[in-house]
Amino acid sequence: MTESKTSESVFPQAFAPGLPHVACVLLWYPLFTQPFIFREVQGLRKRLPVSVFSLYGASLRHCSTEMRTAAQQTHTLGTKAIFAILAEVLRQFCLHPLLMGRLFRRTMFRRWSCLETMGENLWAFCAGVYLARRFKEAGIDMIYAPWPRGTATAAWVAGSITGLPFATCARGDNLEPADPDLGAKLDAAFLVRANNGADKVRIENFDRGQAKGKVELVYNGLTLPPLADEAVAPEAASAQADTPGAPASHCFSEADPSFMRLDEVPASASPVPMKRPVRLLALGRFDVTKGFDVLLRACGLLQDRGLDFTLTLAGGGGAVMGLGYMQTELVRLRKQLGLEARVSMPGLISHNELPKLLKEHDIFAAPCVVHASGRRDGIPNTVIEALAYGLPVVSTTVNALPEVVRHGKTGLAVPQHDAEALANAIALLANDSALAAGLAHNGRLLAAHMFDPEANNDRLARVFINNYRCWKESCVE
Incomplete structure (x- = not known):
């Protein structure tokens, strides 16, 4: 069995040539407790070719009608994709045993705070191996994990296999107490997004300062419609x-x-x-x-x-x-x-x-x-x-x-x-x-x-475009 998906090769609008095709990796999408992530992703979809991949099955409880519609345009993994994922992991271990052994050791040999976190990262490792193949087939240019935990694990693994750059975002309690691999992820990411000034400073000073020089501040956008009376522009x-x-x-x-x-x-x-x-x-x-x-x-x-x-x-x-x-x-x-x-x-x-x-x-x-x-x-x-x-x-x-x-x-x-x-x-x-x-x-x-959601989504899209262009130019050099 494979994951449920829609055809995302056809985007709702024509994009200018040269824009990076972004794979956005989340545990669930959409999720009613994360309306800011929903607005961000939907905003990016108007500005860039974006494909959304959800590592777990659909969770639409309390979701709005708009969120439920967006769920139909999401590549959802979860238990439906377990056999396809495990088959790809086995295939990669047979073809590239040294690389896969190194990635598995890097991912799992950590002092995890609990079994739940360890289990999330084990699933993310397997999903990342599977997504690497999917990303190649879909013509993905860069990977974005809006959370630095399991989603960033999958992005890091997929990026390591494909050679694609990955970006992540750290916020609030992601930084303390931090997962034991956060410093390594910040070091490996080509771009780290912060959504407030205080966390930007915390990210830049985290661990050995691996993220210094590559942290971009972009605030979230408003998630509710403006007040009907005297909305403030x-x-x-x-x-x-x-x-x-x-x-x-x-x-x-x-x-x-x-x-x-x-x-x-x-x-x-x-x-x-x-x-x-x-x-x-x-x-x-x-x-x-x-x-x-x-x-x-x-x-x-x-x-x-x-x-x-x-x-x-x-x-x-x-x-x-x-x-x-x-x-x-x-x-x-x-x-x-x-x-x-x-x-x-x-x-x-x-x-x-x-x-x-x-x-x-x-x-x-x-x-x-x-x-x-x-x-x-x-x-x-x-x-x-x-x-x-x-x-x-x-x-x-x-x-x-x-x-x-x-x-x-x-x-x-x-x-x-x-x-x-x-x-x-x-x-x-x-x-x-x-x-x-x-x-x-x-x-x-x-x-x-x-x-302002339009201004902030514009800024985030520019951050992706400019950083991807710099990364690509550095690869050519």
Whole structure:
């Protein structure tokens, strides 16, 4: 049996000659928890010839109609392709025993953190051997693995067999705790993409600095449609704002997409509180890096102070997604703090439901933390979406969050693990609606500029084209 696929030799539009044909390798595609990857890949498909390969079977639960349509244009491996994959691995071992032995040793002889990670890399090794042949047949020019773990293993193996260059991307908790082969992968990759400035620095300084000189910063693109009313275009952000409490001037730099000067939003002299109850929102995977337990403790403090509020804590996953038992802990903590009447936990939310959910709330909270293991978020996409939908954001100063939640300008930032500081920031916004509106206005401008999907997809496509051209020229020399 072979993998399910559609004919991707016929692309939806004609591309200019000389553009690299990119193979994008993912574990699953599409996946409802990774809308930013979906938007990125679909954006690249409009600019370059791109073929998508999914190492595992289809996982379309909670996927939107658009995602389900895209799944029909994906080469999906999984159990359906197991016999074809194993046959190709056996063939390659018979034809090239020394090369295959070296690649297998390089891939598998590591101190893996757990059997699950080792199993993922074993499957990725086998899939990479099989994909090498498929890439040759499809005329692939370069390989892109948006994650540096199993997908990068498959890309590295396939690239080693075919001589094709591969690129990868590292972010957030990929860097700490890191897989034992990450340094070698960064060394072997001809291009490494970072999606925020903090992680770019971390990648360049990782291990022995193998990635220095080849890390490109390209921010993610917004994954939700713009607000129907007064959607903010990047070019409009330089105009003077008339909104009370909003900044008077803005400045953009085309050379650095992360740069944007925004004036600080002052607190009101005579603050007017938000309408009660104040509707708080937090959403994301129930993972230890999200700090949702700290948020519940902050809500306990707010309740003790008499603030009339509700919190929608949307998300889940837990043990099913390999994230531990945080959901059980959050349910226990909500009961312990007497917050059951104020805190609703509706579970996992489809991406289609997010716009409505964002519009129905007043303040967004992202109390991210660095776990004891070193795990951390980069810039949670939920924060970007909240800013884009005009919600004032309260977050922590973890990793890359200060790049978007700029204290006193686009939101309020507090130290991690500090429930009292988090409660104080939420209360400040709840009791000063003009301050909240000014921060939300700035945040919306920043999100529209910094995470413009068309601009960022253009930039990523240019990065691929230019780096591939340089690689090809170096091969000729």
